[in-house]
Amino acid sequence: MTAASHIPTDAPLLSVRNLQKVFSTRGGDVRAVSDVSFEVRRGSIVGIVGESGSGKTTVGRCILRLVEPSGGEAVFDGTDLFGLPEKALRGYRRRLQIIFQDPYSSLNPRMRVGEIIGEAIDTHGLAKGKAREARIAELLGRVGLNPDHARRYPHEFSGGQRQRIGIARALAVEPELIIADEPVSALDVSVQAQVLNLIQELQRELGLTMVFISHDLSVVEYLCDDIVVLYLGRIMEKGPAQEVYANPRHPYTKVLLSAAPVPDPSVKRERVILKGDIPSPLNPPSGCVFRTRCPHVIDACASAVPDIEEVGPGHSVACIRQKELASVVG
Amino acid sequence: MAASSAPVARPRLASLILQRKTLLIGLIVLAVIALLAILAPLIAPYSPSRLSVVNRLKPPSERWFFGTDEFGRDVFSRTIYAGQLSLLVGAAATVLAAVLGITLGLVAGFFRKLDGVIARIIDAMMAFPDILLAISLVAALGPSLATVIVALGIVYAPRLARIVRASTLIIRELPYVEAARALGVPTWKIMTRHVLRNLVSPILVQATFIFAYAMLAEASLSFLGVGVSPEIPTWGTMIAGGRQYIGQADWMMLFPGAAIVLTVLSLQLVGDGLRDLLDPRLRKDL
Numbered sequence: 001m002t003a004a005s006h007i008p009t010d011a012p013l014l015s016v017r018n019l020q021k022v023f024s025t026r027g028g029d030v031r032a033v034s035d036v037s038f039e040v041r042r043g044s045i046v047g048i049v050g051e052s053g054s055g056k057t058t059v060g061r062c063i064l065r066l067v068e069p070s071g072g073e074a075v076f077d078g079t080d081l082f083g084l085p086e087k088a089l090r091g092y093r094r095r096l097q098i099i100f101q102d103p104y105s106s107l108n109p110r111m112r113v114g115e116i117i118g119e120a121i122d123t124h125g126l127a128k129g130k131a132r133e134a135r136i137a138e139l140l141g142r143v144g145l146n147p148d149h150a151r152r153y154p155h156e157f158s159g160g161q162r163q164r165i166g167i168a169r170a171l172a173v174e175p176e177l178i179i180a181d182e183p184v185s186a187l188d189v190s191v192q193a194q195v196l197n198l199i200q201e202l203q204r205e206l207g208l209t210m211v212f213i214s215h216d217l218s219v220v221e222y223l224c225d226d227i228v229v230l231y232l233g234r235i236m237e238k239g240p241a242q243e244v245y246a247n248p249r250h251p252y253t254k255v256l257l258s259a260a261p262v263p264d265p266s267v268k269r270e271r272v273i274l275k276g277d278i279p280s281p282l283n284p285p286s287g288c289v290f291r292t293r294c295p296h297v298i299d300a301c302a303s304a305v306p307d308i309e310e311v312g313p314g315h316s317v318a319c320i321r322q323k324e325l326a327s328v329v330g
Numbered sequence: 331m332a333a334s335s336a337p338v339a340r341p342r343l344a345s346l347i348l349q350r351k352t353l354l355i356g357l358i359v360l361a362v363i364a365l366l367a368i369l370a371p372l373i374a375p376y377s378p379s380r381l382s383v384v385n386r387l388k389p390p391s392e393r394w395f396f397g398t399d400e401f402g403r404d405v406f407s408r409t410i411y412a413g414q415l416s417l418l419v420g421a422a423a424t425v426l427a428a429v430l431g432i433t434l435g436l437v438a439g440f441f442r443k444l445d446g447v448i449a450r451i452i453d454a455m456m457a458f459p460d461i462l463l464a465i466s467l468v469a470a471l472g473p474s475l476a477t478v479i480v481a482l483g484i485v486y487a488p489r490l491a492r493i494v495r496a497s498t499l500i501i502r503e504l505p506y507v508e509a510a511r512a513l514g515v516p517t518w519k520i521m522t523r524h525v526l527r528n529l530v531s532p533i534l535v536q537a538t539f540i541f542a543y544a545m546l547a548e549a550s551l552s553f554l555g556v557g558v559s560p561e562i563p564t565w566g567t568m569i570a571g572g573r574q575y576i577g578q579a580d581w582m583m584l585f586p587g588a589a590i591v592l593t594v595l596s597l598q599l600v601g602d603g604l605r606d607l608l609d610p611r612l613r614k615d616l
Contacts (some may be wrong), residue, residue, distance in 0.1 A: 066511060095513060098508070100505040105504050106506050110527045110530075
């Protein structure tokens with residue numbers, strides 16, 4: 001599928017095609033990500049969801065070449081990032097940035113906030129002297145901090161404030177695309193909303209394109225235009241967020257959505273509970289990787305990896321039974 | 331959330347040091363020893379090489395605080411002059427060990443391909459007893475003050491290299507290093523600004539220990555006769571010279587020996603104190 005199919009005028013800023021990542025370990029090869037393809041339209045937010053171990057973080061890391069992908073391509077504005085040598089990649093570093101999950105380990109404890117943000121500015125020679133100081137103050141203001149905070153060290157701040165510093169660092173280079181890797185999941189619930197609002201505000205004001213990695217479905221529904229559901233390194237379902245939430249077609253998506261809380265107590269839903277844990281990626285199930293936990297499994301599921309089929313505009317599913325299950329709830 | 335929302339002021343370094351008695355005592359003793367050594371030309375009542383045939387092997391007295399040796403030289407003057415060289419050897423060997431060790435450790439920790447080779451070399455060097463390795467190096471290079479410094483620098487470099495390598499392996503996987511890589515910060519800047527800067531405290535602590543070891547090793551080498559030449563006063567050569575007269579003039583060994591003990595002890599106190607001071611887990615006020 002192509003996301004462009006339902007909005008043809010919008011060319012994707014980033015297309016990830018057949019992304020593969022294999023980690024070699026002593027126990028054997030771990031296929032963290034297999035055949036992941038999706039597109040991110042300019043100015044949109046794509047949510048990548050899945051439980052821990054589903055490979056969602058690895059997808060983000062691969063796009064930024066923080067881990068080297070084993071195969072596939074990531075075409076950003078016409079250039080395949082995976083094919084670039086390290087030096088040429090440096091120019092693209094400014095255009096793609098990342099916000100990390102852990103606000104504690106993502107800031108160097110020995111650097112003042114001004115140095116942390118200043119490093120981003122210096123690395124790309126964006127401003128010097130007074131202009132640099134002014135830019136740091138502006139960025140701190142933009143993320144809701146005080147310009148005086150530039151002189152302080154990270155340990156003097158709360159988790160939410162630290163995450164704001166991380167966001168300011170990412171914004172310092174005026175990126176076009178930001179990969180947000182679970183940016184709020186390490187924060188207190190009361191602070192999560194503030195940081196989410198900030199991210200959404202910045203995305204709108206600056207026209208940012210985002211890949212938002214999360215395991216929190218309600219957060220993704222709130223923020224994202226498109227959604228990609230990962231399980232054990234493979235795409236189960238992807239499509240426009242509204243469509244996927246209203247009409248989930250893959251059994252895994254249905255299970256995930258049934259687990260998400262709904263604020264309206266009058267809504268009655270059948271809750272499907274998955275048995276067991278996500279299988280080890282060292283020894284993934286044959287055929288459909290979800291079959292070991294799927295409530296609708298049949299023998300044929302074990303024989304071949306299901307193709308991704310388009311079931312609606314921009315909406316596709318990897319399940320051999322998706323047609324017959326279309327009417328089944330849960 | 332661990333930190334309070336209102337940023338707190340950092341306590342001053344001086345008051346933190348004052349709160350730690352052992353660190354303070356170590357620093358004071360060390361400062362006194364260093365001052366005595368540096369100001370030896372002003373303090374010493376006699377020239378360290380002035381012979382006096384009639385005053386051989388005199389016991390400590392008002393005239394000779396630490397007595398005299400077999401040539402009638404003043405042991406007190408020699409002890410404080412010897413401090414210059416002993417401290418110089420310790421400091422220079424530590425600096426050399428730090429430069430070598432930090433470089434090797436960072437390179438090994440950062441570049442997987444070189445890690446195997448460097449890690450094996452470090453292990454192999456640490457398998458040798460320090461003194462044996464130093465003796466062979468001095469033997470190979472020819473004994474002189476510079477050789478002793480170089481040999482001890484090489485001998486103690488692996489201790490630092492090991493610590494730096496292990497910490498580098500941890501730090502380079504941390505998100506703030508990833509953030510720097512995502513920004514396109516060059517590798518050498520990541521190594522210095524992000525990794526090395528976070529290693530300052532373990533390196534500093536280890537360096538104080540290496541200082542103490544290097545001083546002891548210099549004394550041992552000189553005592554064994556493979557260090558600096560015997561007529562140059564270091565605490566090691568003085569003890570070596572006094573050995574023959576231990577029955578008649580124990581002060582010849584006692585005072586340079588005490589100087590070594592005091593210096594090493596205060597270095598250890600400083601090292602321990604620094605480790606506590608710089609470890610945020612042991613530092614509640616951080």
